[in-house]
Amino acid sequence: MYILSKFQAKVFLLERKEFSVSLDLGLTKTKIQFVDGFFIFPDGQKITIDHIKKIIKKDTSCFSIENNDIIKLSLFSDDTNKYYKLMPTGIDTPPTLEISGIRMHVTKSMSAEEDTKKKISFVEPCFGYVLDTCTGLGYTAILASHTARQVFTYEIDENCVEVQKINPWSKELFNNPKIKMNIGDIFLEIKKLKNNFFDRIIHDPPRLTFATVLYSQGFYDELFRVLKHKGKIYHYTGHPGSKNRGVHLQDNVLKRMQRSGFKNLKKVFNGVSGEKI
Ligand SMILES: C[S@@+](CC[C@H](N)C(=O)[O-])C[C@H]1O[C@@H](n2cnc3c(N)ncnc32)[C@H](O)[C@@H]1O
Structure with a gap:
């Protein structure tokens, strides 16, 4: 699964052609191509600059790349009535878990x-x-x-x-x-x-x-x-x-x-x- 937060998204905005960026919240780096306005991932998925801008705007969330789209990594449970979110903390630092607003x-x-x-x-x-x-x-x-x-x-x-x-x-x-x-x-x-x-x-x-x-x-x-x-x-x-x-x-x-x-x-x-x- 490819995961991006605002910290990696900012790298996308600066780069054109081919560049390296982390797709696992800072653990490793992967090469991304920029062709005809699309960022192309190793498995062929494509996202746009607008997707990247959305990730930067939602700066307290992480997103996965699925079906050429970005999906927020969060969930709500009816059983516990709580909201769970993986929250980024830095370019190469581990994310935290936020449960209904509490880190x-x-x-x-x-x-x-x-x-x-x-x-x-x-x-x-x-x-x-x-x-x-x-x-x-x-x-x-x-x-x-x-x-x-x-x-x-x-x-x-x-x-x-x-x-x-x-x-x-x-x-x-x-x-x-x-x-x-x-x-x-x-x-x-x-x-x-x-x-x-x-x-x-x-x-x-x-x-x-x-x-x-x-x-x-x-x-x-x-x-x-x-x-x-x-x-x-x-x-x-x-x-x-x-x-x-x-x-x-x-x-x-x-x-x-x-x-x-x-x-x-x-x-x-x-x-x-x-x-x-
Ligand atoms: C502060 S976090 C622990 C952070 C952890 N030390 C780490 O390195 O990520 C507390 C966790 O305890 C869990 N928890 C709460 N009550 C618990 C219980 N009675 N038994 C086991 N886990 C519990 C919560 O769901 C939450 O994931």
């Missing part, structure tokens, strides 16, 4: 890639069995899998899995044997996991108001139970300066994690890190 990664102060590296840095060295509680686009699961023995990751929403399938940056979720993808509610699924099993846990839930149970004492008790002794955890809580995911949330999360038994708890970049001694 699933930090994208303003840094790229989703840097955001993911930061999260993992609090559980370094990231080795052994890793629990990634909330898959999203799979960036934490994928990066963790590069050093871990196995990553267990859980996604409650099948619509997010549909977005993963079209996102070139999520590909490894489907072809990396070290990643064990599960579709299910981690609040329930964690009860099936063994005591003292995981070396590392990365807990990156949606905002508190969208997933209250994933910030509950009962869930933290389960996270503590499945973490090995000497294991490390990072819990994303959100930006301390922001209205909804503020300093109080970080303090409350820290207190609850302490009650569950976690030690060496620290307020760190957008979250709380800790250990099981």
Whole structure:
């Protein structure tokens, strides 16, 4: 599938004849021909300058090229009553997932890639069995899998899995044997996991108001139970300066994690890190 955002579309506008541009949101480059007013793709599909201008105008969306036309990569689910969109963040940076207007990664102060590296840095060295509680686009699961023995990751929403399938940056979720993808509610699924099993846990839930149970004492008790002794955890809580995911949330999360038994708890970049001694 060929995918374009405004960042690649701007390259099309500058170029004539033959040029190279990314058709997978920055991962690789492909040659495009410009002949008689049409941009011609490797499979023979053609689009016009007007198509390119539309992509630049709709600057918070990604588009696929299908049947010589551009199709917005978004979906609405009647089941969840939510709108899902792959949202571009830069010329060669991974897109984020926007669910009804809420972005699933930090994208303003840094790229989703840097955001993911930061999260993992609090559980370094990231080795052994890793629990990634909330898959999203799979960036934490994928990066963790590069050093871990196995990553267990859980996604409650099948619509997010549909977005993963079209996102070139999520590909490894489907072809990396070290990643064990599960579709299910981690609040329930964690009860099936063994005591003292995981070396590392990365807990990156949606905002508190969208997933209250994933910030509950009962869930933290389960996270503590499945973490090995000497294991490390990072819990994303959100930006301390922001209205909804503020300093109080970080303090409350820290207190609850302490009650569950976690030690060496620290307020760190957008979250709380800790250990099981
Ligand atoms: C902030 S995103 C995670 C981003 C992820 N770390 C990444 O690298 O892309 C949160 C994700 O958790 C999912 N989610 C929400 N509640 C869940 C639950 N109870 N169990 C599993 N996944 C859940 C949401 O659908 C969303 O995709």
